[in-house]
Amino acid sequence: MKTDANVVHLNPVAAEQSPTSPVGRLPVALIHLRDKAAQQLKDALQTLFDNADDTLFEMADRAASNGEQNAFFEAMRDLRLKRKSIERGFLQEVFEPFATFNQYEVGRAPLGAVSFDSLALVQHDELEVSVALEAMIAKVMSRDSMAVRHLTTRLNALISKKLDDKSNPLGPAALCSAFLEACSSLGVEIKVKLIILKLFEKYVLADLDQLYAEANQLLVAAGVLPELKSAPVRRNPDRSPAAHDPAQQAGAAAGEQAGDSVQEVFVALQELLAQVRGRAMPRRETPADASPITSRDLLRLLSHMQQHAPAPVGDQFDLREQLEQLLSSASARSGKARMVGEVDEDVINLVSMLFEFILDDRTLPDSLKALIARLQIPMLKVAVLDKTFFSRGSHPARRLLNEIASAALGWGEQDDTQRGSLYQKIEQVVQRLLNDFVDDPQIFAELLADFLAFTGNERRRSELLEQRTRDAEEGSAKAELARRQVELALNERLLGKRLPEVVVRLLQEAWSKVLLLTCLKHGVDSPEWRAALATMDDLVWSAQPHEDPEARLHLLQLVPGLLKALREGMASAAFDPFSTGEFFSQLEILHVQAFQRFKRVMPAAEQDRTEEPAELVSDAPEAAGEPATLELSPAAALEVPAMIEVVEEIVLLAPGQIGVSAPEICLADDDEALLRVDSLRVGSWVEFQEDAEHKLRCKLAAVIKPTGKYIFVNRTGMKILEKTRMGLAIEFRRNAIRLLDDALLFDRALESVIGNLRKLKGA
Known part of the structure; x- marks a missing residue:
């Protein structure tokens, strides 16, 4: 029996590549992968442009007015003129991340960051584009999530930087962002822009399954994590007549979920548990004649615990101990010793370890941990019912937990937990699960859709306010630069x-x-x-x-x-x-x-x-x-x-400014604290330790380069803090700032569990 052949290696580092590798040196396998992917993307992009003329001409032919028709004709002309530059720009955006795989980038904003050279309020058109992109990315991920995840894992095995599916340069999110950036020079209306995005989806994104399959196969041939078993390549409808059969499609999807995914993660986790059970992990004492209960009986016991679990759940609540007591009572009543089956016990142990990580996670605010702790029994029931809970990132229960944790990231301890809409929404979700969830996991999909609608509305409001905050800071920065010019002119003539x-x-x-x-x-x-x-x-x-x-x-x-x-x-x-x-x-x-x-x-x-x-x-x-x-x-x-x-320099004060601020302490350019400041990216969540008792959570919304100001906002998008680069470095020096990990909570927890099990195996 293999020891960990099926385990997903979440944090491997290939021996031949270290974080200190010379800049730009890539493994040969990655160079081949990059070139092969670039060629396929280039061919797909050329197909897109070859068909764009016909599509836009048809749209112009069906236009309802002369103005609309002229817009399509102008778009055709603009697209022809800029075709080469768009192709070059797109491929350059795809190539660039490969060049920095083994570098530590400093101060680079993430994909989609706001350019402060041309700030503008979020308009309806931009929202339409954003929604279209999200739908395109979601469609690819729902189809090829396993292949993308395997490719990301294999890339992480070869490079010193940490990638996720979003930052994977061949992932759908990065490719969509690269294409949108390459098309930024097109002066077309929103209707035409959406048509071009639809063409990108049809001619580029639709064939990504082949790209991912070949990329994974290329890395497997190079010996990179061959134990990861990918699902069969999905064929496009025009390639495979059988794909038109819904029954066959459903069967293939079910086979993929129930087969490879379970074998990939859950079986591998079972193997790790088996190796540490009895040594690093205590084995439960059970009578020799004890018979295992069925999963259905286990669900009934868990439902009983779910209804009678204390609220809030305290640190002293031990799910395994509570379950053991219920089993003992049931055994005493029936006169027959009962125990939990090995597979179900593995599920219980895994979920318990996951929640131990979650409830110890410093990223989650303490005021919301008590609510999230009450989800442990519902999540355990889902895992008993469906083992793909551990392997499928799109599993509704897993996504719901991740979305709750992401929404809670900006929650501050000073927020009013009684009146906060977010707190009330999470509490409503938890209570609904505790009251209504018996054995039908569909409730998680319903709650996920409802919670996403809620957070989507909140996010749109906060993004709008955040954009206005950035615009205001941009205006302030321009005014500050103008004041400096005026001060210089006055002092030159009067001093x-x-x-x-x-x-x-x-x-x-x-x-x-x-x-x-x-x-x-x-x-x-x-x-x-x-x-x-x-x-x-x-x-x-x-x-x-x-x-x-x-x-x-x-x-x-x-x-x-x-x-x-x-x-x-x-x-x-x-x-x-x-x-x-x-x-x-x-x-x-x-x-x-x-x-x-x-x-x-x-x-x-x-x-x-x-x-x-x-x-x-x-x-x-x-x-x-x-x-x-x-x-x-x-x-x-x-x-x-x-x-x-005139003997003193003239200093002009901004409106509302009382006096000139005291000069800041200056640090050397290579000071570690300054490097940490420069590594902050727009969108990063941080926690400031204001004093011994108070902490402030906020997000870096903007770096105003002309004035060197770092603008922080709360989760509603309102500005709450402003720091200079040097001021932030001083805060880092005195350990008053902590970066909050915004990676998916469940994925981090699973990674931690696998890492701990491997350590226990080697103990």
Whole structure:
């Protein structure tokens, strides 16, 4: 008997490949796999484009309006022009993950991450595309999930990075994402985009069963986990006439589930249990004449326990011990010793070990563990009824447990457990199972569909709010960059200079707003920005003392236009009109005083030659019947303007900002804490230890690159935390951040059980 030939190796590392392998060095088998897959995908993509013209032409022929017809014709033209670039882009997206299999990528966002160069609110069109992609991926996984899972497992045996079915570069999720990215340059309407996706499903995804079969066979031939036994390759309807027979299809599906899947995982687990039973795992004492009860009798005992299980289930509740007591009572009543059969006992042990992992898992919030613990008996009953529970990732009971755990990932201990809709929904699911589940597993499919509808609605709401949060942060980042540009411009012109106080105040308080608005609307390379800077330069020059007679003439020509530009700019920035008037009154006095000084230092003959020109007038509108020429009293003309020297850098505060934040501690670029920050991906869930008693769970929603801010949101999509890269590194250094594992809970639990059994076998 084989020891673990049928065990799915969840964490193997091939001897010839280590995590420290030279960058880019791939095993020969992987290179062959990559090239073979690329060739098949390229051929399938060419078939797609060859048929796209005919499909779009037919759609145009059936169009209800000229506008709709033109849209299809434009799409045909666009597709022809961009066909080669789409093919190249798609294959490049497929090739790229292979190049980084033996690298540790830093700071790369996952597939589907938001680009902060072009943020926009989630629109209805995007939701339609998202729904279509989910349906396409689900269709492939429902058909080829075992082949994809085997391929992922074999890839993990050869590379240093951890893959799952979603990150498998040949998995349907990655291929759909690659195609969508490659088609991003197409300027087509949503209706046409959905048609193109449908063509991708028909001509590329429909043949993935062959790709997976050949890929697995290639790796098996190279000696990679040959013990994994795959199901026979499904043939497309156009290839196999027998596929049209529903009875044959149902029989094949049933045979696949009841045959290979069970042999693959459950039998292998039984073998491991058999090897550790009596040594590392205590063997139960049973009378020699004890007869095993049937699975049906076991289900009746479990149903009795299910109805009388304490709520909440405490740590002291031991399912195996409770079952042993019920068996003893039943034996005493019947006068005949009874025991659980070996197969059923293996199921009990496995489910108990799975739940031991689940209830010790730090990813699950403690406030929800008590609810999930009550699912142990219903899950055990399902496993007794259907052994594919251990092997089939799409099993409704297994999926329900995974979906509950995923939804609970962002649940915080501070959330109101009495009023939280998520808590109430999970409680409703648990109670329904405890009350209604006897021996018909169909209830799990019904509850799964209901729970997915609930979480889908919550997810759409949270994604919309999350997108708005990102948009707001993008806007804040642009404003912050603009403030930095304005600060730089002001400090370049004012720092170290001695100028009249009114000029410094006007530039810092008023003209800075004009510059900020100009920078946001037009950018720093625009003529508007250069004109605003020129106005500021002219004002600074006009406020400085000049002895040259030509400077007086220049000032006479400059002032009217300067005052006009200042007034128009401040009006465009909606600056307070009263403050504007005050500033202009003081500026006019300042400029007239400058001319008075010119008269005092100029020779009489020169003064006669340059009379006061008409241009030196107030920029304010003329009063009725009064000239606009500024008249100064002798005292005002002789008054010395208040002067200040700008010795400190000007810092502009954001609205609501009280003061400048203290400088952060700087770490070396290669500091381990910074590397951990850079490895965070958008969508990662983390837990912050705020103090000894309080923890905060949140998701990294955005990394705003221009400002270096990391934005975290709660499970509803609302922003609750903002950190800098260096600030996060400090938190990592003091162990105040813990990454939450968002991999599927049941799969992690099963992986842990298999690992523990192997350790026990070697003990």
